Amino acid sequence: MELTGFLRDYPIPAGTQEQIVKCLWDVAKYEPLASYFEYYTEQCRIALYAQGLQKFAKTHQHILDIASHLQNGSSRQVLKQHLALHHHGENPLETENMCDALIDLAVRLILMLDVGELRNAFSGRRRLVWVDGSLQEFVRDIFSDKISLNHDGVRFGAPFTARNLDRITGFRVELTTNLADHLRLRSENKIVSVFHHASFLRCQQKNTMFPDGFIEETLWTLALLFPQGDRDTEKWYYKQDRPEELDLGVLDCGILRDDYRQIEKYKFWHDRLVILKGAFDECQPQTFSQLWNDRREGTQWYALWVAIGITLFFGLIQSIEGAVQVYKAYHPSP
Structure with missing residues (x-):
């Protein structure tokens, strides 16, 4: 069945969404992907109006046809030649630019x-x-399993979560729609990018564009950062974006076994995890709020706050005694 709905239409009807998902990824069972279709709509809007594709691609079917060629192994140059036969601009350069833009849009929507x-x-x-x-x-070159960094002693304890990265270390966790930016730490502005579209990832089980084991490993990293059943993480996540931009599937990635907390289990995201864990361990709280939330060393945290409490208590006693002495000095007993 051809999808004749227009790319510019918003919102996309539920039935059309289901057909798009089945065409893109051949899923056996469709589950609504609200956050993905926010992304889909935004990418189409940018392509139509910022890149001027209105006269080259009008319906969802136009994009799905390109996606089908890509998934069948067509090279970029062969696909460009095919598109140029059907899409003519005012001059050859415009035609080439528009064909490139159409292909890139299809890639963004697939991957x-x-x-x-x-x-x-x-x-x-x-x-x-x-x-x-x-x-x-191209995709397998981006997501290489080559390991460059040493990982001696790296293990991911329970405190290693997205919320704690944001609340304790002073880093700002930025939810991203770009899978290639997942777990990227930009030290210059202290931003950690996290790709949180778990529901999209679950639709990629049959997608041979990605290397074997890549999707499963990416879901493990989300289970690390968004531990299932952790109420503090859930509350934090709900505050990060508009509801329609959030993928609640990220809160349901399962509970990791102990061996999946070992760095040896990871190869595609190994180096970024090593960098991120190192930065997490090295950062010391700089504000009272960060100090309060920093429970990486539970025993030390309780000891610290007991010590602070005792100090405040005796400080209060001394203040009261001082006040009493001052009062007596000005109001001596008869």
Whole structure:
């Protein structure tokens, strides 16, 4: 069944959403993906109005046809030649630019990767440029399993959560729609990017664009950062964005076994996890709020606050005694 709904339409009807998901990822059972379709709509809006694709792509079917070619292994150059036969601009350069923009839009919608240059638009994020070869080769080059950093003694304890990264270390956790930015730490502005679209990831089980084991490992990292059943993490997550932008599936990634808290289990995200864990361990609280929330060393935390409580108590006693002495000095007994 052809999807004749217009890309510019918002919101996308539920039935159309289901058809899009089944066409893109061949899922056996459809579950609503509200946060993904916020992303889908935003990407289409940017492409239509910032890149001028209105006359080249009008319906969802136009994009799904391109996605089908990509998933069948078509190279970028072959697909561009095919599109150029059906999409003619005012000149060859415009035709080429529009074909590139159409392909990049389809890639972003299939994989949630910031691929392509956005003319007349600024995202503030590092973009990926796919020039040639198959899309699968491009994706597997981005998500390499090559390990560069030493990981001696790295283990992820219960305090290693997205909320604690935000509340204790002074880093700002930024929820991202760009899978390539997941777990990226930008030290210069203390921002940690976290790709939180767990429901999207669960739809990728049959997607051979990604390396074997990559999707499962990414879901493990989300189970680390968003521990299932942790009320503090849930409350924190609900405050991070508009409800329609949040993917509540990230709070239901399962409870990790102990061996999945060992760095040896991770290869695709290994180096970023090592960097992030090192920064997490090294950061010391700078404010009273951070000090209160820092329970990485539970025994030390309780000892600290007991000591502070005792100090305040005796300080109060001394203040009262001093006040009594001053009062007696000005009001001597007869």
